[in-house]
Amino acid sequence: MEELARVLQRAAEGDEAAYRALYRGYRRGVVRLCAAFAALDSDEVEDVVQETFVRAFRRVGQLKEAKAFEPWLYAIARNRALTALERKGTASKAKAELGNDEAPVTQLIPAALELEAAVEVVREVIAALPDGPEKHTAHLFYVEGELNAREIAEREGVGKSAITMRLERFRSRVKRVLLRRLLETQWST
Amino acid sequence: MVHLNPERLARLLADPRHEPELFEHLAEGCEVCEAFLATASHPLLDGATDAALLALGARAAAGAPVDEVRAEKTWRRIRGAGGKGAPRWLVALAALLLAFVAVWALRPRDDGGAGLKGGGPRLTLELQAVVRSADGAMSRVEAGQPVAPSGTLLIRYHASESGSAKLVLLRGAQREELGSVAVEAGTHDLSRDGTLLGFSLEGEHGRLGVRLEAVDSTGEVTLEVR
Numbered sequence: 001m002e003e004l005a006r007v008l009q010r011a012a013e014g015d016e017a018a019y020r021a022l023y024r025g026y027r028r029g030v031v032r033l034c035a036a037f038a039a040l041d042s043d044e045v046e047d048v049v050q051e052t053f054v055r056a057f058r059r060v061g062q063l064k065e066a067k068a069f070e071p072w073l074y075a076i077a078r079n080r081a082l083t084a085l086e087r088k089g090t091a092s093k094a095k096a097e098l099g100n101d102e103a104p105v106t107q108l109i110p111a112a113l114e115l116e117a118a119v120e121v122v123r124e125v126i127a128a129l130p131d132g133p134e135k136h137t138a139h140l141f142y143v144e145g146e147l148n149a150r151e152i153a154e155r156e157g158v159g160k161s162a163i164t165m166r167l168e169r170f171r172s173r174v175k176r177v178l179l180r181r182l183l184e185t186q187w188s189t
Numbered sequence: 190m191v192h193l194n195p196e197r198l199a200r201l202l203a204d205p206r207h208e209p210e211l212f213e214h215l216a217e218g219c220e221v222c223e224a225f226l227a228t229a230s231h232p233l234l235d236g237a238t239d240a241a242l243l244a245l246g247a248r249a250a251a252g253a254p255v256d257e258v259r260a261e262k263t264w265r266r267i268r269g270a271g272g273k274g275a276p277r278w279l280v281a282l283a284a285l286l287l288a289f290v291a292v293w294a295l296r297p298r299d300d301g302g303a304g305l306k307g308g309g310p311r312l313t314l315e316l317q318a319v320v321r322s323a324d325g326a327m328s329r330v331e332a333g334q335p336v337a338p339s340g341t342l343l344i345r346y347h348a349s350e351s352g353s354a355k356l357v358l359l360r361g362a363q364r365e366e367l368g369s370v371a372v373e374a375g376t377h378d379l380s381r382d383g384t385l386l387g388f389s390l391e392g393e394h395g396r397l398g399v400r401l402e403a404v405d406s407t408g409e410v411t412l413e414v415r
């Protein structure tokens with residue numbers, strides 16, 4: 001995290017090597033985020049990656065803490081991916097509208113949403129799922145972390161959109177538990 | 190049964206004690222609430238959710254092959270196809286546009302005898318911003334004036350002498366150097382290698398400054414993108 005803080009500081013000063021280090025370090029995450037949307041082809045994924053990093057580099061100097069970088073980058077990426085889907089007409093209108101919020105750059109990460117705690121939540125949610133297509137798909141995509149939604153669909157012999165729906169469903173379970181954890185800390189203060 | 194909706198989510202986030210029943214309800218899986226969350230954007234929660242999900246497979250996939258050609262290609266697009274590290278948001282424009290921008294002339298700065306200490310001629314710079322909107326309309330922008338995050342920012346400068354200046358972009362506290370440009374005595378539009386330079390405002394937010402830094406003078410324009 002200290003190393004990341006230094007890289008972010010240098011990026012904020014416009015250092016080219018720092019931009020590159022961030023791209024090298026986080027490109028995979030952005031690509032994987034897009035890989036859950038089977039409707040995006042590989043060229044469209046690259047467009048999202050490009051737009052995400054261009055936007056992130058513009059505002060990286062306003063980040064308040066290094067640990068906020070990754071969630072912030074992914075919030076930008078999700079936003080860009082939803083916009084790309086909207087352009088293709090494959091995202092629901094509600095989603096597209098809600099997806100237009102710009103990720104706030106100045107927010108601090110509450111303890112309940114810090115990476116380690118959040119990863120623990122994901123493990124718990126997977127473990128609690130009954131065996132079935134959703135668990136299987138979530139495991140393939142998130143735990144094994146190699147195949148994209150299209151490849152999983154091909155391998156499983158199901159429609160591409162079914163895989164994306166399973167992944168979205170699983171993701172929203174995790175999001176619900178994280179929301180509850182966040183609220184718990186607010187309740188007790 | 191109370192389920193999530195935009196208003197209740199906002200109240201919950203403000204203080205969960207405002208919605209005790211819903212707070213309890215969220216401890217259990219609920220298809221209705223999860224379907225709502227799937228489409229409700231909350232950048233902090235969304236970002237944290239994705240960071241956690243993607244962290245899970247990151248170690249497993251660390252050894253997976255990376256398509257270097259693709260990664261490099263996108264990198265070049267991020268940092269500007271023109272090479273020389275020119276960022277993507279620095280856009281080249283046809284010189285034609287400037288017929289429109291030429292509707293005002295900058296006042297040469299009255300230096301009142303300043304610049305004598307160096308002996309030789311002193312380069313002073315003054316900048317003026319113009320925004321060309323998506324529909325092609327041009328408008329002059331005063332310092333700190335709010336502008337929409339669309340269109341292109343153009344810079345006209347007045348220089349007392351010919352010389353060179355460093356082109357710098359300022360976003361809040363962030364400073365980005367975009368190389369040097371040659372400036373010519375008189376009033377001109379900012380260009381490099383014969384190509385007019387413009388700044389795409391798409392995706393910008395907040396305070397944006399463009400600065401020309403010469404050895405003994407700095408010209409700057411600032412606008413508020415929102």
Ligand SMILES: [Zn+2]
Nearest residue numbers: 192219221222
């Ligand atoms: Zn519910």
